[in-house]
Amino acid sequence: SQQGEEDPQALSIQEGENATMNCSYKTSINNLQWYRQNSGRGLVHLILIRSNEREKHSGRLRVTLDTSKKSSSLLITASRAADTASYFCFPRTGANSKLTFGKGITLSVRP
């Protein structure tokens, strides 16, 4: 199985600032997915980027993928207190891959 390694482990920013989170992985992928988890609740799928895509946008989210470096970044622009959560990346290698998660990134957005 493959899991992403998120970086940094924790991030604290002021409301209105941008938050950048990084993910690295080890083998070739079919797609890479980002999820968010608010405290004690289920994970929410945020965005999926395919291996042949380099950048994708969804509202205030911007995801980039560099398959040559085996890395992805998630940018949240104009952050809000409601963005406070844990963020996880998941590189999907294929149909036989386990959906396993790393430690995630704890984002705190201060009002």
Place this chain on the structure above:
Amino acid sequence: KAGVTQTPRYLIKTRGQQVTLSCSPISGHRSVSWYQQTPGQGLQFLFEYFSETQRNKGNFPGRFSGRQFSNSRSEMNVSTLELGDSALYLCASSLDRISEAFFGQGTRLTVV
């Protein structure tokens, strides 16, 4: 479209008992995965079912088992409960084994 439904939401059991948790995936989804989440260990993969067959299994003892029915609904069972089994159990469904996963709200199990 209804989301992933997990029942029950909360459960308190005594050591030594067994428990069955249920997960109803999004209609049309054929893949169901289960996770255990604790503050110390984070999100741990339990198992994945696709078309009624277990496709992957995590590193958990045999006390943890599961199954998937023909309508894609899934159950997981934990026998001989231990205090350390107290956790949030999450179920996720996806259309296939590549697509994005949709999570339920989880079942909070407390073993006393």
